[in-house]
Amino acid sequence: MGERVLLIEDDSRLAEMVGEYLGKAGFHVVHAENGTRGLALHGREPVDAIILDLMLPDADGLDICRQIRARSDSPILMLTARGDPMDRVVGLEMGADDYLPKPFEPRELLARLRAILRRRHAGPKPDVLRYGRIEIDRGSREVRLDGAPQPLTGYQFALLLALAEHAGRVMSRDALMDLIKGEQMEAFDRSIDVHVSRIRAAIEDDPKKPRRVITVRGMGYVFAKAQD
Amino acid sequence: MRRLYLQVYLTIVASLILVVLTAGLLWHFGTAFPPFGQQFEVAGEIIAELVPPVEASPQAQQEAIDRLAQRVGADLALFSRTNEPLASAGRPLPPPGRSGRAGGWLRTADGPAIAIPLPDGRRLVARIPARQRPSALMLAAFLGAIALVVALGARPVVRRLTGRLERLQRGVESLGAGDLRARVKVEGRDEVARLAQSFNQAAARIEGLVDAHKMLLANASHELRTPLTRIRLGLELADTPSERKAELERDIAELDQLVDEILLVSRLDATEQLDVREDVDLTALAAEECARYDDCWVQGRPVTVRGDPTLLRRMIRNLVDNAHLHGQPPIEVTVDRQNDQAVLRVSDHGPVIPESARDRLFSMFYRIPGRSGPKGSGLGLALVKQITRRHGGDVAYDSERGSCFAVTLPAV
Numbered sequence: 001m002g003e004r005v006l007l008i009e010d011d012s013r014l015a016e017m018v019g020e021y022l023g024k025a026g027f028h029v030v031h032a033e034n035g036t037r038g039l040a041l042h043g044r045e046p047v048d049a050i051i052l053d054l055m056l057p058d059a060d061g062l063d064i065c066r067q068i069r070a071r072s073d074s075p076i077l078m079l080t081a082r083g084d085p086m087d088r089v090v091g092l093e094m095g096a097d098d099y100l101p102k103p104f105e106p107r108e109l110l111a112r113l114r115a116i117l118r119r120r121h122a123g124p125k126p127d128v129l130r131y132g133r134i135e136i137d138r139g140s141r142e143v144r145l146d147g148a149p150q151p152l153t154g155y156q157f158a159l160l161l162a163l164a165e166h167a168g169r170v171m172s173r174d175a176l177m178d179l180i181k182g183e184q185m186e187a188f189d190r191s192i193d194v195h196v197s198r199i200r201a202a203i204e205d206d207p208k209k210p211r212r213v214i215t216v217r218g219m220g221y222v223f224a225k226a227q228d
Numbered sequence: 229m230r231r232l233y234l235q236v237y238l239t240i241v242a243s244l245i246l247v248v249l250t251a252g253l254l255w256h257f258g259t260a261f262p263p264f265g266q267q268f269e270v271a272g273e274i275i276a277e278l279v280p281p282v283e284a285s286p287q288a289q290q291e292a293i294d295r296l297a298q299r300v301g302a303d304l305a306l307f308s309r310t311n312e313p314l315a316s317a318g319r320p321l322p323p324p325g326r327s328g329r330a331g332g333w334l335r336t337a338d339g340p341a342i343a344i345p346l347p348d349g350r351r352l353v354a355r356i357p358a359r360q361r362p363s364a365l366m367l368a369a370f371l372g373a374i375a376l377v378v379a380l381g382a383r384p385v386v387r388r389l390t391g392r393l394e395r396l397q398r399g400v401e402s403l404g405a406g407d408l409r410a411r412v413k414v415e416g417r418d419e420v421a422r423l424a425q426s427f428n429q430a431a432a433r434i435e436g437l438v439d440a441h442k443m444l445l446a447n448a449s450h451e452l453r454t455p456l457t458r459i460r461l462g463l464e465l466a467d468t469p470s471e472r473k474a475e476l477e478r479d480i481a482e483l484d485q486l487v488d489e490i491l492l493v494s495r496l497d498a499t500e501q502l503d504v505r506e507d508v509d510l511t512a513l514a515a516e517e518c519a520r521y522d523d524c525w526v527q528g529r530p531v532t533v534r535g536d537p538t539l540l541r542r543m544i545r546n547l548v549d550n551a552h553l554h555g556q557p558p559i560e561v562t563v564d565r566q567n568d569q570a571v572l573r574v575s576d577h578g579p580v581i582p583e584s585a586r587d588r589l590f591s592m593f594y595r596i597p598g599r600s601g602p603k604g605s606g607l608g609l610a611l612v613k614q615i616t617r618r619h620g621g622d623v624a625y626d627s628e629r630g631s632c633f634a635v636t637l638p639a640v
Binding site: 217 | 446447449450452453454456457458459460461462464465480484508509511512513515516518519520522525526527528529530537541
């Protein structure tokens with residue numbers, strides 16, 4: 001028997017489809033059609049993860065999230081609707097481990113579910129920067145894409161971390177050099193641009209068309225802040 | 229006091245009473261009333277005892293008048309029944325006229341005089357030397373004192389009335405500024421109090437409607453997207469050929485985008501203020517959005533603005549998407565600073581939009597007449613306009629630089 005997932009979702013047809021899809025991936029899905037039943041099911045039998053819809057007929061998903069979190073540390077993935085006034089931060093503050101806006105890609109649901117389960121098994125890691133599928137682990141100085149560690153040198157990791165810590169801001173080459181000057185340079189003849197190409201090869205789907213580490217001509221680089 | 233009109237009316241009446249009282253008091257202590265009415269006849273009876281009878285010699289009458297004038301210190305003149313002068317003392321006095329036996333006031337060049345009828349038909353005209361007439365300064369002081377008393381008396385009443393109106397005005401202003409919880413204290417039971425009550429009711433209703441609208445928007449977003457999610461999942465579960473699947477996924481994305489834009493337009497219409505305000509690197513945001521297309525370049529320099537990063541991202545995305553959809557590559561995005569304004573330009577190499585169409589470019593669902601080609605949601609540019617306005621900026625079509633949209637926003 002695979003890992004048990006409690007799905008609290010009022011749309012029974014959607015729940016059925018999610019059950020079937022996740023079932024094919026080896027999960028066992030238990031469905032609750034409202035918050036009260038979800039809480040009761042959660043109290044009765046142990047589950048490995050919870051997928052929780054933000055909008056339920058009898059309760060606010062955030063409330064349910066808080067109540068579950070008060071009595072267990074099961075990982076919670078919240079389903080929201082894109083453009084919901086609810087900020088992602090609010091959901092995460094209530095104790096959700098991740099959130100996924102509807103309409104989601106089924107594969108993304110699977111990836112996120114596996115990610116929260118993996119993180120839960122690995123124990124809490126507060127020192128991790130997370131941007132979409134990328135995890136930058138400051139503790140182990142490791143970068144992971146979809147959970148898989150990517151080969152980067154110490155210098156390249158420092159460069160990526162400097163960029164990610166200033167996500168959403170254009171960083172000039174000089175500013176980046178300043179931030180990582182304490183790092184051991186492996187090869188003096190390589191400019192920052194070469195290291196950026198290596199980083200892209202490690203984390204971008206298509207390094208030729210980077211979406212995460214972007215060049216701004218005449219100015220420097222920007223680490224994209226967008227989560228998706 | 230219950231009614232406003234009554235308050236105003238009573239204030240005026242009270243002011244008038246105050247004027248009368250003040251004037252009366254001042255008059256009482258400042259001047260004396262001259263005798264009038266029947267007193268003239270009574271005085272005539274007494275005077276008849278002091279002057280010789282009508283048959284007496286003119287000399288005797290003259291002596292009596294002289295004596296009397298000296299004693300009372302006044303100008304006197306005695307006239308016969310037919311207004312013939314019989315005797316006089318002091319400055320000359322005019323005859324009393326032919327008004328019969330009645331006594332009364334006479335107007336003379338040297339001040340007011342009185343005519344007193346004697347029982348035998350003669351009449352004595354007397355003029356008491358006038359006291360000094362009040363000077364202009366005295367008059368001004370007299371009126372000034374009245375004005376001061378009225379002003380001091382009316383002030384607290386008027387202040388109470390306008391004070392409540394001012395509080396009401398402040399309430400209306402804060403509601404207008406977007407504070408939907410603004411209410412005013414209901415004081416008294418008059419029209420102003422009823423107005424305050426009506427305002428509170430109206431404000432409560434507006435707050436309720438806006439809340440309901442927000443709730444509807446939040447629910448609509450969720451309710452519309454749940455079936456979209458089902459379609460997407462169904463597509464994954466069904467054995468669909470990959471080409472057809474990709475096409476259907478694009479359709480779903482398009483529908484999702486449309487839902488998103490309609491809801492965003494409504495949400496921006498419903499609220500005046502930005503939910504989030506933080507420093508945003510506009511250049512970095514433009515670079516992120518440009519990275520979505522192969523033929524899009526960003527140049528300029530780092531400029532920071534203050535606002536909602538999600539909305540600002542949407543603004544840039546819509547402009548870039550618009551250039552991609554309706555213009556010709558490459559797309560150039562420049563971010564610059566001019567004085568205290570951030571200027572973001574998105575230009576492409578497509579044909580310039582005709583002048584006749586520019587006025588309506590930012591209207592919802594507007595499509596340039598005669599243009600074929602791909603169709604967007606029709607809300608993209610309208611949203612750009614709403615977002616820039618909400619951030620205290622504006623957007624315009626700038627044909628000087630080819631086909632170009634220029635956004636200005638207050639820079640940090």
